[in-house]
Amino acid sequence: xxxALIIYENxxxxxxxxxxxxxxxxxxxxxxxxxxxxxxxxxxxGGSGLRHSDTATTVRVTxxxxxxxxxxxxxxxxxxxxxxxxxxxxxxxxxxxxxxxPVAANASIEIRPCLDMPQPGQD
Amino acid sequence: xxxLEATFRAAGGRVVSALAARFRDLDLAEEVFxxxxxxxxxxxxxxxxxDPAAWLYAVARRxxxxxxxxxxxxxxxxxxxxxxxxxxxxxxxxxxxxIPDERLRLIFVCCHxxxxxxxxxxxxxxxxxxxxTAEIAAAFLVPEATLAQRLVRxxxxxxxxxxxxEVPASDRWPERMDAVLSTLEIAYAEAHADAALAGPHADxxxxxxxxxxxxxxxxxTDAEAQALAATIHLAEARRPAxxxxxxxxxxLAAQDARExxxxxxxxxxxxxxxxxxxxxxxxxxxxxxxxxxxxxHASRRQAGxxxxxxxxxxxxxxxxLRDDPxxxxxxxxxxxxxxxxxxxxxxxxxxAARGWLPFHVARAELLARLGRMTEAAAxxxxxxxxxxxxAEALFLERRRAASVAA
Numbered sequence: 001x002x003x004a005l006i007i008y009e010n011x012x013x014x015x016x017x018x019x020x021x022x023x024x025x026x027x028x029x030x031x032x033x034x035x036x037x038x039x040x041x042x043x044x045x046g047g048s049g050l051r052h053s054d055t056a057t058t059v060r061v062t063x064x065x066x067x068x069x070x071x072x073x074x075x076x077x078x079x080x081x082x083x084x085x086x087x088x089x090x091x092x093x094x095x096x097x098x099x100x101x102p103v104a105a106n107a108s109i110e111i112r113p114c115l116d117m118p119q120p121g122q123d
Numbered sequence: 124x125x126x127l128e129a130t131f132r133a134a135g136g137r138v139v140s141a142l143a144a145r146f147r148d149l150d151l152a153e154e155v156f157x158x159x160x161x162x163x164x165x166x167x168x169x170x171x172x173x174d175p176a177a178w179l180y181a182v183a184r185r186x187x188x189x190x191x192x193x194x195x196x197x198x199x200x201x202x203x204x205x206x207x208x209x210x211x212x213x214x215x216x217x218x219x220x221x222i223p224d225e226r227l228r229l230i231f232v233c234c235h236x237x238x239x240x241x242x243x244x245x246x247x248x249x250x251x252x253x254x255x256t257a258e259i260a261a262a263f264l265v266p267e268a269t270l271a272q273r274l275v276r277x278x279x280x281x282x283x284x285x286x287x288x289e290v291p292a293s294d295r296w297p298e299r300m301d302a303v304l305s306t307l308e309i310a311y312a313e314a315h316a317d318a319a320l321a322g323p324h325a326d327x328x329x330x331x332x333x334x335x336x337x338x339x340x341x342x343x344t345d346a347e348a349q350a351l352a353a354t355i356h357l358a359e360a361r362r363p364a365x366x367x368x369x370x371x372x373x374x375l376a377a378q379d380a381r382e383x384x385x386x387x388x389x390x391x392x393x394x395x396x397x398x399x400x401x402x403x404x405x406x407x408x409x410x411x412x413x414x415x416x417x418x419x420h421a422s423r424r425q426a427g428x429x430x431x432x433x434x435x436x437x438x439x440x441x442x443x444l445r446d447d448p449x450x451x452x453x454x455x456x457x458x459x460x461x462x463x464x465x466x467x468x469x470x471x472x473x474x475a476a477r478g479w480l481p482f483h484v485a486r487a488e489l490l491a492r493l494g495r496m497t498e499a500a501a502x503x504x505x506x507x508x509x510x511x512x513x514a515e516a517l518f519l520e521r522r523r524a525a526s527v528a529a
Binding site: 088089091092094095096 | 235285287289
C-alpha cells in the first residue's frame with residue numbers, strides 16, 4: 001500500500017532562525033538520511049519538503065468563484081512542512097517509519113493511505 | 124436467548140475471526156457469518172449438526188468467496204455474468220475442516236491504536252464475543268444508532284488505512300498489547316461500576332470474564348495479560364457480597380468474605396501466579412501490581428484480616444509506574460488503615476480527584492472517622508450529586524443520614 005506521511009511542525013518553535021538557521025540545516029541533513037534509507041529499500045515513491053508557510057498562496061473556491069489569497073489555507077499552531085510518499089505493507093510499517101521521521105521539536109506526523117489511482121502515462 | 128441464538132453466539136467468535144483473518148476484511152466476515160446464520164435457521168429443522176461452528180464456517184466461507192467473485196466481476200465492468208460454477212476449491216471444502224483460531228489476531232486488529240478509542244471495546248465484543256450491537260449499546264449506555272455508527276466507522280478505518288491482520292512482532296508487541304489491555308480495562312470498569320449488576324451489565328461482566336480468560340490463554344507468555352485476567356476474576360469474585368438485603372452497596376472492607384465466589388478467586392489466583400512466573404525477567408508491571416492488590420484483599424477470606432501494610436507497599440510501587448489521582452485516592456484509603464485517617468486525609472486532598480465519585484466517598488469516610496460530621500455530610504452530599512448508581516446512592520444516603528444524626 002502507498003501512504004503519505006504528512007509533517008506538521010510549529011515553524012516558529014522548531015526553526016526560530018528560519019531557513020538560515022542551524023535547526024533548519026540540521027533537519028534537512030536528517031531528512032536526506034531518512035529519504036536515503038527509504039530509497040535504498042525501494043520504498044520511496046515521492047514527496048518533498050516545503051518552504052516556510054509565509055511563502056504560501058491559497059486559491060479559495062467558493063460559489064462566487066476562485067480567489068487568490070496570501071498565506072496558507074488556515075492559520076494553525078502547526079504548519080504543513082512537507083510530506084513523504086512511501087510504500088508499506090500495512091499501517092504498522094507506515095507507523096514505524098513515521099516514528100523514525102526526523103523533526104526539530106514537537107510535531108505531528110499524519111499517516112494517510114493513498115487513493116489507488118491510475119498514473120498518467122502508465123498503462 | 125433461544126438455543127439457536129446461543130449456538131450462533133458460541134460459534135461466532137471463532138468463525139468470524141477465522142473469516143476475518145482469511146479474507147482480511149472484518150465487514151465481509153460479519154456479513155457472511157450473518158448469512159450463514161440465516162441459512163442455518165432455515166436448514167437446521169432437526170436441530171443443529173454435530174459441529175455447528177464447522178458448518179457455519181464452511182457455509183460462510185463459501186458465501187465470502189462468492190461475494191468476492193461478484194465484486195471482481197463488477198469491478199471488471201461485466202455486470203451480467205451468470206453465477207460462476209463451483210471451483211475445485213469449493214468442492215474441497217469439507218465440513219470437518221478444522222477452524223483456525225484467529226481470535227488473538229482479531230483482538231489485536233480491533234484494539235489497534237489507530238482505531239478510535241471509544242470503538243475498540245465495542246468492536247472486540249461484537250467480533251470476538253459475538254455480542255449484538257443492542258447489547259453493547261446497553262452496556263455502554265449509548266444509543267444503539269450511535270454505537271452502530273461507531274462500529275461502521277471503525278471497520279471502514281481498519282480496511283482503508285491498512286491495519287494489519289497480524290499478531291504483532293515482538294518489537295511492537297508491548298505497545299500493541301498495552302492498547303488491548305487498556306481497552307479491556309476500560310470496558311470492565313463499566314461493568315464493575317454497577318454493583319447491583321441489574322439489567323444489561325449482568326451478561327456484560329460475564330463476557331468480560333470470558334474475554335480476559337481467552338486473552339490470557341491466547342497470549343500465555345504475556346505477564347500483563349495474565350494479570351488483567353487475574354484482576355477481573357478476583358474483582359468479579361466479590362460480586363455476591365457487594366449488595367446487602369436492601370440493595371445498598373457494601374464497601375469492600377465491610378463485605379462478608381464468606382460470600383465471595385471461591386471458584387473465581389481460585390481462577391484469579393492462578394492467573395496471578397502465571398503472571399508472576401512470566402515476569403521473571405523484570406519487575407512486575409502495573410496490571411500485575413493491581414492484581415496483587417486484589418489478591419491481598421482476597422486473602423482476608425483465609426487470614427481473617429486484610430494485610431493493609433502489604434497493600435500500601437503495592438500502591439507505592441504502582442505509583443512509581445502510574446501516577447494518577449485514582450491510584451492516589453486508593454492509596455490514601457490503604458494509608459488510613461495503617462497510619463490513621465488524619466495522615467490519610469492530607470494525602471487524599473493532595474490527590475485532587477474532585478468530581479470522581481470514589482474520591483468524595485473516601486473523603487467523606489475519613490472525615491466521619493475523624494468526627495468531623497458536618498463536613499462528612501457535605502462530602503456525602505457531593506458524592507450523591509455526581510449521580511451514583513442506585514446501590515451506591517442507597518449506601519451514601521444511609522451514611523449521610525448517620526453523619527447528620529451524630
